[in-house]
Amino acid sequence: xxxxxxxxxxxxxxxxxxxxxxxxxxxxxxxxxxxxxxxxxxxxxxxxxxxxxxxxxxxxxxxxxxxxxxxxxxxxxxxxxxxxxxxxxxxxxxxxxxxxxxxxxxxxxxxxxxxxxxxxxxxxxxxxxx
Amino acid sequence: xxxxxxxxxxxxxxxxxxxxxxxxxxxxxxxxxxxxxxxxxxxxxxxxxxxxxxxxxxxxxxxxxxxxxxxxxxxxxxxxxxxxxxxxxxxxxxxxxxxxxxxxxxxxxxxxxxxxxxxxxxxxxxxxx
Numbered sequence: 001x002x003x004x005x006x007x008x009x010x011x012x013x014x015x016x017x018x019x020x021x022x023x024x025x026x027x028x029x030x031x032x033x034x035x036x037x038x039x040x041x042x043x044x045x046x047x048x049x050x051x052x053x054x055x056x057x058x059x060x061x062x063x064x065x066x067x068x069x070x071x072x073x074x075x076x077x078x079x080x081x082x083x084x085x086x087x088x089x090x091x092x093x094x095x096x097x098x099x100x101x102x103x104x105x106x107x108x109x110x111x112x113x114x115x116x117x118x119x120x121x122x123x124x125x126x127x128x129x130x
Numbered sequence: 131x132x133x134x135x136x137x138x139x140x141x142x143x144x145x146x147x148x149x150x151x152x153x154x155x156x157x158x159x160x161x162x163x164x165x166x167x168x169x170x171x172x173x174x175x176x177x178x179x180x181x182x183x184x185x186x187x188x189x190x191x192x193x194x195x196x197x198x199x200x201x202x203x204x205x206x207x208x209x210x211x212x213x214x215x216x217x218x219x220x221x222x223x224x225x226x227x228x229x230x231x232x233x234x235x236x237x238x239x240x241x242x243x244x245x246x247x248x249x250x251x252x253x254x255x256x257x258x259x
Contacts, residue, residue: 017174025174025188032191048144052152055143063152064144070199076237077194106202106241113240117233 032078034085039092042071046099069107072096076114079121086122090115158203161210165217168196172225179229190229197222197234201241215242 031037049064072093080086097111143149158164171193178186197218205211218238226234 017177021170021174022185025178025185025192027188028191028195029185029188032187047142048148048152051143052149057149057153059156060149060152062156063154066155066158067152069202070195073198073202074191074195077191077198077231077234079231079233104202106244109240109244110198110202110237113237117236121233 028074028078031074033081038071038075039088042068042075042092042096045071046096068096068099069104072107072111076110080118083122086118090118158199161200161203161205161214164196164200164203165213168193168200168217168222171196172221175225175229186229190226190231193222194226194231194234197226197238198241201238218242 027037045064045067049061049068052058052061052064075089075093080089093111093115097108097115144152159167171189175186175189175193178189200214201218203214205214223235223238226232
């Protein structure tokens with residue numbers, strides 16, 4: 001562990017935020033209360049990836065694959081706000097886990113840990129996944 | 131569950147601008163750039179929290195998302211790996227614990243458990259077997 005690489009504590013009142021940053025934060029906050037905002041772009045990117053693979057555009061397919069991963073990681077970053085949202089989240093992550101693992105083990109590990117955490121948090125296994 | 135399209139046709143190729151965007155972003159940014167973005171998001175989180183802004187929650191989630199992306203990014207060498215671990219463990223995770231996103235700790239640990247797995251370095255999309 002090299003402490004010299006740590007991020008310095010931000011100064012009190014530090015700002016410098018760009019409008020794009022504020023929009024990004026607003027989108028992240030909205031997605032946390034409505035998982036559909038993560039699921040829909042993730043499924044769209046997944047569809048794009050499949051089409052690009054079929055079309056033989058490997059480079060673009062890699063980019064779409066990264067977009068799928070990032071949407072899934074955004075979903076993992078927030079905790080579901082309801083049992084229904086948790087159920088949707090876990091079902092979606094289970095589907096994506098089948099794709100991510102073993103191609104990108106670290107992403108698969110995050111998805112799996114997020115599923116376990118959601119189930120533990122809401123105290124019920126998701127039907128069909130037990 | 132929303133929006134799964136099980137068609138196997140090639141008639142739904144994404145628009146050209148989206149394809150181009152995918153081509154431009156076909157690999158993750160290097161660790162150094164991601165650390166800089168995380169630093170900016172952490173500063174924003176601090177500033178927004180001090181202002182009691184409703185966007186503080188979004189900034190916290192952006193930090194959590196950035197931490198996960200960094201944790202799954204393949205490292206080029208041992209120095210990158212040390213830098214990544216130091217940033218995540220000494221700066222990002224304490225900040226997330228402070229804003230009620232402690233569950234991210236387990237997710238980051240799950241990703242970092244794959245450190246040193248050479249099989250994941252440089253891997254992209256593979257066709258299903």
